[in-house]
Amino acid sequence: MLKITNYLSLDTSAKQLINHLNNEKIPLTFSEHAVLTKLLDFECKIYTKEELLEAGWPDRVVAPTSLTQCISTLRRKLEPFQDIQLKAVARRGYQLHISEQSHVKVVSLSDSDTIRAAFFDVSLLVKIAGALVLFGILIIFWYGCEYHQVLKITSQWKSDKDIELNIGGIRESAKVFYKNDTDQLHESKWQKHIAPKTNQLKGLKGFSGFALTNGSSYSFATCPGYTLNDCDGQGIINITMLTPEPAGINMESFIPLSKKMETRIRYNRVLIPEGDIGDIVEHHYHADVYFPIAGQKLIRADLSISLVYQGENTGQIYTTTCITDEDCITTPIKLKTRGTFNQYQQSIGDVDVDVFFTKIDQKEFIKPEHVTESAMRFYREVKRMDIQEEELVFFRVHTTENTAVWIMPFMSDLVAWSRYERVQF
Structure with missing residues (x-):
């Protein structure tokens, strides 16, 4: 030939x-x-x-x-x-x-x-030009792909520091998650919001904790137990401070008030809509997060995540955000979403985390007839999420048999210790 x-x-x-x-x-x-x-x-x-x-x-x-x-x-x-x-x-x-x-x-x-x-059989110049074009296509694909977004968002966080928290008269160390450009990490940023004279909790002998800040808000999540794996889901405290002014949390009255608020109707018990058929396992996580602000009613966020796996690391995700205040005057501000997720394994510092990159397909926003002054900022945030958010990223940073700790994209960012329930349909 x-x-x-x-x-x-x-x-x-x-x-x-x-x-x-x-x-x-x-x-x-x-x-x-x-x-x-x-x-x-x-x-x-x-x-x-x-x-x-x-x-x-x-x-x-x-x-x-x-x-x-x-x-x-x-x-x-x-x-x-x-x-x-x-x-x-x-x-x-x-x-x-x-x-x-x-x-x-x-x-x-x-x-x-x-x-x-x-x-x-082409010139060197043509080969170089072709290689550059191919490299450019790969760069465009890389920056546009979901995994690159996961790496980019994860890289914004660090976890190389601990702080000491005094909860109920007990001092314990808490792992801190913080954004890269945040340098205000002294324990006083969290501790100043708890009134020292009323910081007493009977029966508490020890706790495990996580803290988080994005530079403007500060949150912590604690659970009774001497080690991280001792948490059984009872006695969890999730508090997020949105303003720099001391919130003046009275721990002696906060605990009974939070228990009273949590015994009200659960809006987020099961998220899978009726009519979904088949052998379904729902991994349901629920957290009550409180937002104390000096001189205002205590706001509770009833936050829920449900995962239904359809593959090893993919599936359907349902989230519900429900806002109420201590007197039930604002009842409720609620946003329900449904979408898909891809789960990735990443690290924040020395902490192995699960990253859930979610794409929202459906939303349902429920607006109350009356919104109190205390709840107005939360109403605006939920409404913003309903209008703007099409993708959400959740970090699961710790798990036990009955609980999990999450970094959630609500009110900018917060850390919450959730109770876990496995539901079979």
């Missing part, structure tokens, strides 16, 4: 031209094949009529018109290939000229030689 261009070959054994663009085979006579082969020996060389007569009719004496007729027939068979020209050079002979444009022809996928030539 003799290659003429990237898409045209001369089959020397079968004496035929093969067009690899459409697998067309063009038969040649003995003389046509012999003359063309001679011309291909040295492209652009001018061969005399005598040389071509000897090649096409060896050991025979024929009239010069035989060569003229042969050249005419060859030209007709090569006519579809405009980059191949069989030229007559006056008083000298004939010359075969192959244009460089043949290098940019579309090649047949069935011809490995042609494919190799299309990729490698």
Whole structure:
């Protein structure tokens, strides 16, 4: 097989031209094949009529018109290939000229030689340009892909510090999650919101805790127990402070008030809508988060996440955010969402975390008839989420048999220790 261009070959054994663009085979006579082969020996060389007569009719004496007729027939068979020209050079002979444009022809996928030539028989400049284009496409794909977004969002957090919290007269260390540009990490940023004179809790002997700040708000989540794995879901405290002014939390009255608020109707018990059919396992996480502000009613956020796996790390996600105040005057401000999630394993500092990148498909916003002044900022936040948010990212930073600790994208960011329930349908 003799290659003429990237898409045209001369089959020397079968004496035929093969067009690899459409697998067309063009038969040649003995003389046509012999003359063309001679011309291909040295492209652009001018061969005399005598040389071509000897090649096409060896050991025979024929009239010069035989060569003229042969050249005419060859030209007709090569006519579809405009980059191949069989030229007559006056008083000298004939010359075969192959244009460089043949290098940019579309090649047949069935011809490995042609494919190799299309990729490698090009100039260094073309190769560099192609590599740059490919690199650019990969960069665009990388920056636009979901996994890059997960890495980018995760990299905004650090967890290389601990603070000491005094809860109910007990001092324990708490792991701190904070944004990269945050430097206000002294324990007083959290502790100043608890009134020291009323910071007493009977029966509390120890607790485990996590703290979080994004630079403007400060939150902590604690659970009774001497180690992180001792938490059984009872006695959890989740508090988030949204203003720098001390909230003046009276722990002696806060605990009974929070228990009273949590015994009211649970809006977020089960999130899977009626009508979903099949063997379904719902992984349900629920957290009560309190937002104390000095001189205002205590606000409770009833936050719920339900995961229904449809693959190893993918599935459906349901979230509900429900806002009430201590007197039930604002009852309730509620946002329900439904969508899909992909779960990734990442690290924040030395903490292994599960990242849930969620895409929201459905929303349901419930607006109360009356919103108190204390709850107005929460109403605006829930309404903003209803209007703007199409993607949410949740971090699960710790799990036990009955609980999990989450970083949730609510009121900017907060940490919450949740109770876990596995529900089979």
